[in-house]
Amino acid sequence: MPERTAAAQTYNAGLAAELEAARDELARRDAYLEEFRSGVFRMIRELDASETELAEKCRGLQEAQEQLAHTSKLTALGELSAALAHELNQPLTVIKGLSQHLLRGAAPDAPEYEKLKLITDASAKMEVVIKHLRVFARGDGVKQGLVDLNAVIEDALLIVRELLTSRAIEISLNLAPLPVVMGCAGRLEQVILNIASNARDAMHANGGVFRIATKTVERGGKPFAVMSFSDTGGGIPPDAVPRIFDPFFTTKEPGKGTGLGLSISYGIVKEHRGVLTVENDPGRGCAFHITLPAAP
Ligand SMILES: Nc1ncnc2c1ncn2[C@@H]1O[C@H](COP(=O)(O)OP(=O)(O)OP(=O)(O)O)[C@@H](O)[C@H]1O
Ligand SMILES: [Mg+2]
Incomplete structure (x- = not known):
């Protein structure tokens, strides 16, 4: 009988040790899982932050690109303006001068009077456009x-x-x-x-x-x-x-x-x-x- 009790005690002690080991293993796995989970959360947070940063950088780049497109458009237009203003001014002076001269000589009820008036008005408008272009062109007496x-x-x-x-x-x-x-x-x-x-x-x-x-x-x-x-x-x-x-x-x-x-x-x-x-x-x-x- 005492023999059987001793065997049972040994068996119980073995079970207790196994249980203890299993508990330790479980605790280790729990700790590992916890670490794993916080690692994943950290990664998600970092991903979120870099996504926001990336979106911000993209927006900045897009703005810079738009600015650049705008600036180069304006530079090209500046060069074109100088040439255009120069080319247009000469013929315009002729059109304006001659139409004003003819208008002064025409009677207000003459059939060509209205047409001449349209020409002088149109040339006055063109003069404004040329003035705009001149200001726009670089080196206009700055x-x-x-x-x-x-x-x-x-x-x-x-x-x-x-x-x-x-x-x-x-x-x-x-x-x-x-x-x-x-x-x-x-x-x-x-x-x-x-x-x-x-x-x-x-x-x-x-x-x-x-x-x-x-x-x-x-x-x-x-x-x-x-x-x-x-x-x-x-x-x-x-x-x-x-x-x-x-x-x-x-x-x-x-x-x-x-x-x-x-x-x-x-x-x-x-x-x-x-x-x-x-x-x-x-x-x-x-x-x-x-x-x-x-x-x-
Ligand atoms: N104060 C304002 N209120 C409402 N719209 C405006 C105003 N200023 C500019 N705009 C808009 O911007 C457009 C471009 O203006 P911009 O001065 O370049 O040309 P414009 O006035 O149309 O022609 P221009 O300057 O040769 O007379 C205008 O046609 C108008 O639609
Ligand atoms: Mg305007």
């Missing part, structure tokens, strides 16, 4: 110097005031002291005139408010001068926004717009190492912001 943007705005206002108030458009001015920038006051004034004439076109039917504001901002520790122009003209149709800086893009009826105003402005701001951005509020209005680096 005088570089230190520019006070608030003074450029005041100068532009001499023309802008007349342009807007005759259409019942109110002007609101909010000019803050600005650092001077390096550039050409005449070309920057051209940008303001282009933006103001677009605002006039957007508001000419119902009047509205054209707001001009300036401020200084800091980017990467460096000061920048910002000029903002906003209107209450109903804004830009959302599908047109990506194209407004494209040369010859216009939503105006034939004969009303060349579609060069904003692309020229974009080029001029670029020349000044600045950025021209638009903020659109469909149905209400839009704002154009020009950010230029302060002169060193």
Whole structure:
């Protein structure tokens, strides 16, 4: 009997050891599984992060690509403009001069009077296009110097005031002291005139408010001068926004717009190492912001 008890005890002890070993093994597997699971989670988190990073990089690349396409389009157009303006100016002077001469000699009830008038009007319109092209072409008498943007705005206002108030458009001015920038006051004034004439076109039917504001901002520790122009003209149709800086893009009826105003402005701001951005509020209005680096 004691023999059987001893055998049973040995057997039990064996079982207990096996159980203990099995428990240890289970705990080891549990720990392994836990480690495996947190490893998988870490990998998923890392994958998520790199996917977001990749998406951001892709977006950045796409923007850079669009900018590059835009800049090279503008450079090509700049070269073409100089040649075109030069070639067109000569024959246009002849057409304009002769048609004006004939018009002066014609009686208002003569059959050719209306046709001559159409020719002189058309040549006047062409002259505006050529003037646009000239400004756009590189090296059009660009005088570089230190520019006070608030003074450029005041100068532009001499023309802008007349342009807007005759259409019942109110002007609101909010000019803050600005650092001077390096550039050409005449070309920057051209940008303001282009933006103001677009605002006039957007508001000419119902009047509205054209707001001009300036401020200084800091980017990467460096000061920048910002000029903002906003209107209450109903804004830009959302599908047109990506194209407004494209040369010859216009939503105006034939004969009303060349579609060069904003692309020229974009080029001029670029020349000044600045950025021209638009903020659109469909149905209400839009704002154009020009950010230029302060002169060193
Ligand atoms: N303030 C604005 N409000 C609404 N739409 C605008 C405004 N400014 C520009 N746009 C849109 O952008 C287009 C392009 O403007 P851009 O100045 O380049 O050419 P344009 O005004 O049509 O022609 P141009 O400047 O030769 O008179 C306009 O036709 C218009 O659709
Ligand atoms: Mg315009």
